[in-house]
Amino acid sequence: MARVLINFPQRAKPGEVIEIKTLIQHSMETGYRLDNKGTTIPRDIINRFTCTYNGEEVFRADLFPAISANPFIAFSTVATVSGELVFSWTDDRGQTQTETRPLSVE
Amino acid sequence: MRVLPTAALGLAATTALAAGIVPEERRSGYDFASPEIRAMQDDDTANPGMLWVSQGEALWAERAGAAGRSCVDCHGDARDSMKGVAARYPAFDGSSARPLDLEQRINQCRSQHQNAAPLPWESGDLLALTAFVAQQSRGLPIAVAADPELAPFSALGEKLFRQREGQLNLSCNQCHDDNWGKRLAGNVIPQAHPTGYPVYRLEWQSLGSLQRRLRNCMTGVRAEPYDYGAPEAVALELYLMERARGMAMDSPAVRP
Numbered sequence: 001m002a003r004v005l006i007n008f009p010q011r012a013k014p015g016e017v018i019e020i021k022t023l024i025q026h027s028m029e030t031g032y033r034l035d036n037k038g039t040t041i042p043r044d045i046i047n048r049f050t051c052t053y054n055g056e057e058v059f060r061a062d063l064f065p066a067i068s069a070n071p072f073i074a075f076s077t078v079a080t081v082s083g084e085l086v087f088s089w090t091d092d093r094g095q096t097q098t099e100t101r102p103l104s105v106e
Numbered sequence: 107m108r109v110l111p112t113a114a115l116g117l118a119a120t121t122a123l124a125a126g127i128v129p130e131e132r133r134s135g136y137d138f139a140s141p142e143i144r145a146m147q148d149d150d151t152a153n154p155g156m157l158w159v160s161q162g163e164a165l166w167a168e169r170a171g172a173a174g175r176s177c178v179d180c181h182g183d184a185r186d187s188m189k190g191v192a193a194r195y196p197a198f199d200g201s202s203a204r205p206l207d208l209e210q211r212i213n214q215c216r217s218q219h220q221n222a223a224p225l226p227w228e229s230g231d232l233l234a235l236t237a238f239v240a241q242q243s244r245g246l247p248i249a250v251a252a253d254p255e256l257a258p259f260s261a262l263g264e265k266l267f268r269q270r271e272g273q274l275n276l277s278c279n280q281c282h283d284d285n286w287g288k289r290l291a292g293n294v295i296p297q298a299h300p301t302g303y304p305v306y307r308l309e310w311q312s313l314g315s316l317q318r319r320l321r322n323c324m325t326g327v328r329a330e331p332y333d334y335g336a337p338e339a340v341a342l343e344l345y346l347m348e349r350a351r352g353m354a355m356d357s358p359a360v361r362p
Contacts, residue, residue: 003161007151021151025161028311069311070154 002026004099006087011104012079020051020059021074024089024097030065048090049073053103054083079105126283126349127297134301134353135361138287138294143308147360155237155306155358158230158313162238165231171222177235180219184242192240193248193355196344198255205259207343208236209315210335227334233313237304240357247354248301250347259337263345266338272329278342293362299350300343302359313358316343 008020024046031043043065051059058077082105088098136144146152166177166184181187196205199214206214212235213224225232250256267278281290282298289295303316310318317339321331332339 003157005151005156005160023152023154023157025157068308070157072152072154074152 002089002097004087004097006099006101008085008101008103010102011106014080014105016079016105017076018079018103019074019076020085021072022049022051022087023070023072025070026089026091028063028065028067028069028071032065042092044092046071046089046091050088051075051077052086053077054081079103081105126279127286129352132299132350132353133286133297134299134350134356135296135305136302136356136359138296139361143360143362147302147356153306153358153360155304155313155360158234158237158304158306159241159358161230162234162236162241165235166238171216171220173219173221175220177215184238188239188242190243190246190249192236192243192357193246194251196256196259196340196347197251198253204337205256205340205344207316207340208239209317210340212236212239228315228318233304233315236315237313237358240304240355243355244357245354247352248347248350250344250351256344259341260344260348262338263341263343263348266342267345267349272324272327274327276327278323298346299353300346301350301353302356302361304357305359305361307361309362316346 003025005023006020007022008018012018026046027044028046029041029044031040031045033041035041045065045067046063049059049061049063049071050057059075061073063071083103085101085103086098087101088096090096136147139147146154150156163184169176169179177184192208195208195211197211198204199206199211209227209232212232216222216224225235270277270280278298281295286295286297300316300319303319304313305319306313307319317332317334320339320342321334324331332342
């Protein structure tokens, strides 16, 4: 399980635009590097990040090898009703990490 | 007799050089970093070093080793017990009669009190614990003990700082005392104050210790780097911390 930091206001008013910041620990191995024996280190990057808000996708990003290790992704969405934000990161090994955070709108 | 004036001159020159950077002119690596990097460090939700801090916080409460004890069991809440601790390291260790840096102190605790295997240098767990402990000293002034037992080690560190080495035949002070603020290739030469270790270095794409940074510089001047944990490396760390005495800690810092 990789370490993840997710930050956004815990409470928001209906219609308010909230900024969501995410940070995940991942080596983002580009596939262009060689190890000390000269063999290519296989590419292993997070290639997709999605965020759903009460089941509806509000943000998605495709990531490519030029993106740094431990990618930081910030985006915004409109708070409508209380519910859950679900974040998921999928890498080249097919591993998906999913995190859920509550948002209260009043 | 003719030798004497020259010797005296030489000594005077050494003393002038030994003065280094005057306290008012000291600046941390943060001051040399770009506004973007500073913003990244200042925002805990964007500072990648915080990933290791949060891992360290989890490890702090995790039982380890044959003793089945966690850091919490002895030290309690790190927010109180570890406040200012990182600012005092390297510190003198009576049992081994030499200074230990924070990483070595954590590993000593592991072997003596937890009966656990020491964590390898630069391993994720050791960096995480060090980062978590160091974060508790954020904003506090560096305050290495004025311990007479540390004096010979600090003197060794200073000697190494001023010793030319490697194929480029450069000493640390030639860049960091005499030419700070100028550029080396595309980068500004900082003053080498270890305020923010372990640091997240963009070049490394990872958190790393002060020893890793020192090895980096030594490889840069094409010298053979000290092994991790070598007495010379710790002496150099000690001298650098004394040189930065009073400057505010900013771990986990972000540097280019």
